[in-house]
Amino acid sequence: KMSNASGKKLNVIVEGNIGSGKTTFLERFKDYSDVCVLAEPIDMWRNCNGNNLLGLMYQDSKHWSFSFQSYVMLTMVQQHTLPTPCSVKLMERSIYSARYCFVEQMKKDKIIAEPSAAVLDEWFKWSLENTKIDVDFIVYLRTSPEIVYERMQTRGREEEKKIPLGYLQDLHKVHEEWLMDKTIGHCPAPVIVIDADQDKTSICKEYEKFEVDVLKMTPCKVGV
Numbered sequence: 001k002m003s004n005a006s007g008k009k010l011n012v013i014v015e016g017n018i019g020s021g022k023t024t025f026l027e028r029f030k031d032y033s034d035v036c037v038l039a040e041p042i043d044m045w046r047n048c049n050g051n052n053l054l055g056l057m058y059q060d061s062k063h064w065s066f067s068f069q070s071y072v073m074l075t076m077v078q079q080h081t082l083p084t085p086c087s088v089k090l091m092e093r094s095i096y097s098a099r100y101c102f103v104e105q106m107k108k109d110k111i112i113a114e115p116s117a118a119v120l121d122e123w124f125k126w127s128l129e130n131t132k133i134d135v136d137f138i139v140y141l142r143t144s145p146e147i148v149y150e151r152m153q154t155r156g157r158e159e160e161k162k163i164p165l166g167y168l169q170d171l172h173k174v175h176e177e178w179l180m181d182k183t184i185g186h187c188p189a190p191v192i193v194i195d196a197d198q199d200k201t202s203i204c205k206e207y208e209k210f211e212v213d214v215l216k217m218t219p220c221k222v223g224v
Protein backbone atom coordinates (compact mmCIF):
# COMPACT_ATOMS: atom_id res chain seq x y z
CA LYS A 1 0.00 0.00 0.00
CA MET A 2 1.64 3.21 -1.10
CA SER A 3 1.04 6.37 0.84
CA ASN A 4 3.10 9.44 1.58
CA ALA A 5 4.24 10.47 5.03
CA SER A 6 0.88 11.78 6.12
CA GLY A 7 -0.91 8.80 4.53
CA LYS A 8 -3.10 11.41 2.84
CA LYS A 9 -4.70 10.48 -0.45
CA LEU A 10 -3.44 12.50 -3.39
CA ASN A 11 -6.00 14.12 -5.71
CA VAL A 12 -4.65 15.21 -9.06
CA ILE A 13 -6.62 16.80 -11.91
CA VAL A 14 -5.33 16.80 -15.47
CA GLU A 15 -6.30 19.86 -17.48
CA GLY A 16 -5.76 20.91 -21.07
CA ASN A 17 -7.38 21.89 -24.34
CA ILE A 18 -9.29 19.48 -26.54
CA GLY A 19 -6.65 17.19 -28.08
CA SER A 20 -3.92 18.12 -25.59
CA GLY A 21 -3.14 14.48 -24.82
CA LYS A 22 -5.00 13.97 -21.54
CA THR A 23 -6.23 10.50 -22.46
CA THR A 24 -2.71 9.40 -23.50
CA PHE A 25 -1.33 10.84 -20.28
CA LEU A 26 -3.93 9.07 -18.11
CA GLU A 27 -3.37 5.76 -19.97
CA ARG A 28 0.13 5.62 -18.49
CA PHE A 29 -1.29 5.27 -14.99
CA LYS A 30 -3.87 2.59 -15.77
CA ASP A 31 -1.73 -0.35 -14.66
CA TYR A 32 -0.76 1.12 -11.29
CA SER A 33 -3.05 -0.59 -8.78
CA ASP A 34 -2.71 2.28 -6.32
CA VAL A 35 -3.69 4.99 -8.81
CA CYS A 36 -7.35 5.41 -9.67
CA VAL A 37 -7.84 7.06 -13.06
CA LEU A 38 -11.18 8.81 -13.66
CA ALA A 39 -11.47 9.78 -17.33
CA GLU A 40 -14.09 12.31 -18.37
CA PRO A 41 -17.46 10.50 -18.33
CA ILE A 42 -17.97 11.36 -21.99
CA ASP A 43 -20.22 8.34 -22.49
CA MET A 44 -22.58 9.72 -19.83
CA TRP A 45 -22.62 13.05 -21.68
CA ARG A 46 -23.47 11.12 -24.85
CA ASN A 47 -26.27 9.24 -23.18
CA CYS A 48 -28.17 11.20 -20.56
CA ASN A 49 -31.33 9.15 -20.43
CA GLY A 50 -30.94 8.46 -24.14
CA ASN A 51 -29.95 12.00 -25.10
CA ASN A 52 -26.54 12.76 -26.61
CA LEU A 53 -26.07 16.09 -24.83
CA LEU A 54 -22.53 16.45 -26.19
CA GLY A 55 -23.76 16.13 -29.75
CA LEU A 56 -26.71 18.45 -29.13
CA MET A 57 -24.40 21.06 -27.61
CA TYR A 58 -22.16 21.10 -30.68
CA GLN A 59 -25.09 21.02 -33.11
CA ASP A 60 -27.08 23.84 -31.47
CA SER A 61 -24.93 25.35 -28.74
CA LYS A 62 -27.30 28.24 -27.98
CA HIS A 63 -30.11 25.81 -27.21
CA TRP A 64 -28.20 23.04 -25.42
CA SER A 65 -25.09 24.46 -23.77
CA PHE A 66 -26.79 25.18 -20.47
CA SER A 67 -28.21 21.65 -20.19
CA PHE A 68 -24.90 20.13 -21.24
CA GLN A 69 -22.76 22.19 -18.85
CA SER A 70 -25.21 21.54 -15.99
CA TYR A 71 -24.87 17.82 -16.56
CA VAL A 72 -21.08 18.09 -16.90
CA MET A 73 -20.96 19.86 -13.55
CA LEU A 74 -23.07 17.12 -11.92
CA THR A 75 -20.83 14.38 -13.32
CA MET A 76 -17.73 16.27 -12.18
CA VAL A 77 -19.04 16.55 -8.61
CA GLN A 78 -19.87 12.84 -8.74
CA GLN A 79 -16.30 12.05 -9.77
CA HIS A 80 -14.65 14.49 -7.34
CA THR A 81 -16.58 12.94 -4.45
CA LEU A 82 -16.34 9.30 -5.56
CA PRO A 83 -14.51 7.38 -2.81
CA THR A 84 -11.67 5.21 -4.18
CA PRO A 85 -9.42 2.69 -2.42
CA CYS A 86 -6.35 4.16 -4.15
CA SER A 87 -3.70 6.43 -2.69
CA VAL A 88 -3.77 8.59 -5.82
CA LYS A 89 -6.91 9.73 -7.66
CA LEU A 90 -6.12 11.08 -11.13
CA MET A 91 -9.10 12.87 -12.68
CA GLU A 92 -9.51 14.16 -16.22
CA ARG A 93 -10.64 17.81 -15.94
CA SER A 94 -12.66 19.09 -13.02
CA ILE A 95 -15.48 21.25 -11.75
CA TYR A 96 -12.95 24.11 -11.99
CA SER A 97 -12.31 23.81 -15.74
CA ALA A 98 -16.06 23.32 -16.17
CA ARG A 99 -16.64 26.74 -14.61
CA TYR A 100 -13.50 28.72 -15.46
CA CYS A 101 -12.82 27.39 -18.98
CA PHE A 102 -15.89 26.01 -20.72
CA VAL A 103 -18.71 27.96 -19.06
CA GLU A 104 -16.51 31.08 -19.01
CA GLN A 105 -15.91 30.81 -22.76
CA MET A 106 -19.61 30.19 -23.45
CA LYS A 107 -20.45 33.30 -21.42
CA LYS A 108 -17.94 35.33 -23.47
CA ASP A 109 -19.45 33.97 -26.70
CA LYS A 110 -22.96 34.79 -25.37
CA ILE A 111 -23.87 31.14 -25.97
CA ILE A 112 -25.01 30.91 -22.35
CA ALA A 113 -27.13 33.89 -21.32
CA GLU A 114 -26.34 35.70 -18.09
CA PRO A 115 -29.32 34.28 -16.10
CA SER A 116 -28.30 30.71 -17.03
CA ALA A 117 -24.66 31.41 -16.21
CA ALA A 118 -25.81 32.70 -12.82
CA VAL A 119 -27.55 29.36 -12.12
CA LEU A 120 -24.41 27.40 -13.07
CA ASP A 121 -22.37 29.66 -10.82
CA GLU A 122 -24.68 28.96 -7.87
CA TRP A 123 -24.28 25.21 -8.45
CA PHE A 124 -20.50 25.69 -8.70
CA LYS A 125 -20.23 27.71 -5.48
CA TRP A 126 -22.61 25.45 -3.56
CA SER A 127 -20.70 22.34 -4.67
CA LEU A 128 -17.37 23.76 -3.50
CA GLU A 129 -18.81 24.74 -0.13
CA ASN A 130 -20.85 21.62 0.54
CA THR A 131 -19.13 18.68 -1.08
CA LYS A 132 -15.69 17.26 -0.43
CA ILE A 133 -13.75 18.48 -3.46
CA ASP A 134 -10.00 18.11 -2.83
CA VAL A 135 -7.27 18.94 -5.32
CA ASP A 136 -3.60 18.58 -4.37
CA PHE A 137 -2.12 19.56 -7.69
CA ILE A 138 -3.04 20.26 -11.26
CA VAL A 139 -1.25 18.85 -14.28
CA TYR A 140 -1.61 21.30 -17.13
CA LEU A 141 -0.94 19.77 -20.55
CA ARG A 142 -0.07 23.05 -22.22
CA THR A 143 -0.43 23.11 -25.99
CA SER A 144 -0.69 25.45 -28.97
CA PRO A 145 -4.18 25.67 -30.49
CA GLU A 146 -2.92 24.92 -34.01
CA ILE A 147 -1.33 21.64 -32.85
CA VAL A 148 -4.41 20.44 -30.94
CA TYR A 149 -6.64 21.46 -33.84
CA GLU A 150 -4.61 19.13 -36.07
CA ARG A 151 -4.80 16.29 -33.52
CA MET A 152 -8.54 16.79 -32.96
CA GLN A 153 -9.19 16.50 -36.67
CA THR A 154 -7.08 13.37 -37.05
CA ARG A 155 -8.75 11.80 -34.00
CA GLY A 156 -12.05 12.51 -35.73
CA ARG A 157 -14.53 12.43 -32.82
CA GLU A 158 -17.96 12.65 -34.49
CA GLU A 159 -19.31 15.52 -32.38
CA GLU A 160 -16.11 17.56 -32.81
CA LYS A 161 -16.04 17.54 -36.59
CA LYS A 162 -17.24 21.11 -36.96
CA ILE A 163 -15.17 22.77 -34.19
CA PRO A 164 -13.29 25.71 -35.76
CA LEU A 165 -9.67 26.58 -34.86
CA GLY A 166 -10.98 29.80 -33.33
CA TYR A 167 -12.82 27.88 -30.59
CA LEU A 168 -9.61 26.03 -29.64
CA GLN A 169 -7.75 29.36 -29.60
CA ASP A 170 -10.40 30.77 -27.25
CA LEU A 171 -10.28 27.68 -25.02
CA HIS A 172 -6.48 27.92 -24.94
CA LYS A 173 -6.74 31.53 -23.79
CA VAL A 174 -9.10 30.78 -20.89
CA HIS A 175 -6.89 27.86 -19.80
CA GLU A 176 -3.88 30.23 -19.81
CA GLU A 177 -5.80 32.92 -17.91
CA TRP A 178 -6.98 30.39 -15.31
CA LEU A 179 -3.80 28.36 -14.79
CA MET A 180 -0.91 30.65 -15.80
CA ASP A 181 -1.97 34.30 -15.53
CA LYS A 182 -4.41 33.46 -12.68
CA THR A 183 -6.75 36.18 -13.91
CA ILE A 184 -9.89 33.99 -14.00
CA GLY A 185 -11.50 32.49 -10.91
CA HIS A 186 -9.17 30.76 -8.50
CA CYS A 187 -6.57 28.06 -8.87
CA PRO A 188 -7.16 25.43 -6.13
CA ALA A 189 -3.69 23.87 -6.20
CA PRO A 190 -0.13 24.21 -7.53
CA VAL A 191 0.08 23.76 -11.31
CA ILE A 192 2.61 21.43 -12.95
CA VAL A 193 3.02 22.56 -16.53
CA ILE A 194 3.94 20.01 -19.19
CA ASP A 195 4.77 21.17 -22.70
CA ALA A 196 2.33 18.86 -24.46
CA ASP A 197 3.02 20.14 -27.98
CA GLN A 198 5.71 17.48 -28.32
CA ASP A 199 4.83 14.36 -30.27
CA LYS A 200 3.80 11.18 -28.44
CA THR A 201 7.22 9.55 -28.28
CA SER A 202 9.27 12.49 -27.01
CA ILE A 203 6.59 13.54 -24.52
CA CYS A 204 6.71 10.12 -22.85
CA LYS A 205 10.04 10.95 -21.21
CA GLU A 206 8.41 14.03 -19.72
CA TYR A 207 5.50 11.92 -18.50
CA GLU A 208 7.85 9.31 -17.04
CA LYS A 209 9.48 11.91 -14.83
CA PHE A 210 6.09 13.02 -13.63
CA GLU A 211 4.96 9.41 -13.18
CA VAL A 212 7.82 8.69 -10.77
CA ASP A 213 7.00 11.79 -8.74
CA VAL A 214 3.28 11.00 -8.62
CA LEU A 215 4.06 7.50 -7.43
CA LYS A 216 6.49 8.94 -4.91
CA MET A 217 3.49 11.13 -4.07
CA THR A 218 5.44 14.33 -4.35
CA PRO A 219 4.56 16.98 -6.89
CA CYS A 220 7.43 17.32 -9.32
CA LYS A 221 8.68 20.33 -11.23
CA VAL A 222 8.15 19.12 -14.75
CA GLY A 223 9.95 21.60 -16.96
CA VAL A 224 8.15 23.49 -19.69
Ligand SMILES: Cc1cc2cn([C@H]3C[C@H](O)[C@@H](CO)O3)c(=O)nc2[nH]1
Pocket residue numbers: 018040042054072076093094095097098099102160
Ligand atom coordinates in the same frame (compact mmCIF):
# COMPACT_ATOMS: atom_id res chain seq x y z
C1 LIG B 1 -15.39 19.98 -17.25
C2 LIG B 1 -15.70 20.00 -18.70
C3 LIG B 1 -15.21 19.09 -19.63
C4 LIG B 1 -15.77 19.48 -20.87
C5 LIG B 1 -15.65 18.97 -22.16
N1 LIG B 1 -16.32 19.60 -23.16
C6 LIG B 1 -16.23 19.05 -24.51
C7 LIG B 1 -14.87 19.27 -25.13
C8 LIG B 1 -14.66 18.03 -25.97
O1 LIG B 1 -15.22 18.22 -27.27
C9 LIG B 1 -15.47 16.94 -25.27
C10 LIG B 1 -14.63 15.98 -24.46
O2 LIG B 1 -13.74 16.66 -23.65
O3 LIG B 1 -16.39 17.64 -24.42
C11 LIG B 1 -17.12 20.71 -22.92
O4 LIG B 1 -17.69 21.26 -23.87
N2 LIG B 1 -17.26 21.20 -21.66
C12 LIG B 1 -16.60 20.60 -20.64
N3 LIG B 1 -16.55 20.90 -19.32
